[in-house]
Amino acid sequence: MNTPRRFSIDPEEFAGKRVLVTGGTKGAGEAIVRRLGAAGAVTATTARSALPAGQSPNVFVQADLATVAGVDAVVRAVLGELGGIDILVHSVGGSSAPGGGFASLTEDIWHDELSLNLMAAVRLDRALLPHMIARGAGVVLHVSSIQRRLPLHDATIAYASAKAALSTYSKALSKELGPKGVRVNSIAPGWIRTTAADALVKRLADGAGTDEDTARQGIMNALGGIPIGRPAWPEEVAELVAFLASDRAASIHGSEYLIDGGTVPTV
Template sequence: MSLTGRRAVVVGGTRGLGEAVVDRLLAAGAHVIAVGRTAPAASRAHQVVTADVVQPRAGDEVAAAVRGSGGVDVLVHVAGGSSSPGGGHSALTEEHWQHELAWNLLGAVRVDRALSPLLRSSGAGAVVHVGSIQARMPLWDGTLAYAAAKAALRAYSKGLANELAPAGVRVNTVSPGGIAGPGADGLARRIAAARGLSEQEGMGLLMESLGGVPQGRLAPVREIAEVVGFLVSDAAASITGAEITVDGGTVPTV
């Protein structure tokens, strides 16, 4: 479905999944601004804006750039992750919690709040938040604060969708399980090297740590970006407040 004439912002659009989302939106004809903490040497986006969503001023910084380009119709929030140590809840300090919540919840809240007047005036606004299956399947040993922040993002997305629907703005969530790519490959290699196994066996153990992936493969960024591209298009005009899980069947419950 064409996005020709639509103005898009991809927060976390300079690498990995975000870069794949930028490519998907460009292919559909959108004008795309990518946001990241650092500007890459090269980007296919029309414009790159540097902002750190962990910082409260990030919303205003992104809004200033967007106003300069005339407005926004599509907002995709990809930035997020976990940098806390393993060891369960007692290993997590106040600072770890503040950082994970700022990175995975407040970043989206800040940019949404700053851009919502522009999205309302679009007439066909569409927001996608990238969550995680950990919102429903928290891995307490390594990423408890991250999982809690993604669960809060999920609840926030649903409420925002209900609030903005009458204004013609749709809000949805895409929740990946494990994502294939250099990060997962490196982790699988490290697991394999530590146990004297092949890379393929290392990947098998990585998938086992998620409780098993019924499809036997992690999702490539291109496939996740495809779901984002669908949700922001007019093909999904009646879909708001929804969550689409892209996890090869990892979450075992309905």
């Protein structure tokens, strides 16, 4: 499958819903913004870089959510322009840590990985969830990673640790907020075929003097294999988000959903 499948969308499903998706200008985050917007949501998103040409969320805030100041800027914008949020999707995340295992991870690297992959969600939740609680309704989705269960020791110890903490935090939050009318779930993607992932495949293929299909298979082998034979498309992650954010999932709460093509080999 070289292109993502097209899904039928109800243009009224999220009509009137105010949605914030962090990290929503690239990859799965961009697909989530596009999917919820197509279903009628009023969308807000954030990124460190400027809004790319051709994207048109209702609200965009350029901010670094790994910092307290960046979170404060986003909170001021969405409360000022939208008055609150009905659906909060924490999609921002990533790792810039070098290879070399635990010894290569400095204090600053640990701080950066935890700030982006854990504390960005914690800080935004702390600022925005009181408004959901006051209304007695809302949905929060934390995007974790299968690496919380399958950490790659060479380069992603800090990232995997932060995502594991995010999943645990999400479960604890669900215990508190469920009785108050706010649903909380998490999503753990495996390898997603984004533009960045395709660029990585090309670099590996060029470096090894092979073709991109071989390089892509090499990555899947390093993950222990993907039984369906391919990474997930961003649009498939967005469909899972749309389902969990919708009234169709009204009784799903405190759960984590893998979307990894079967990569995690255990129950």
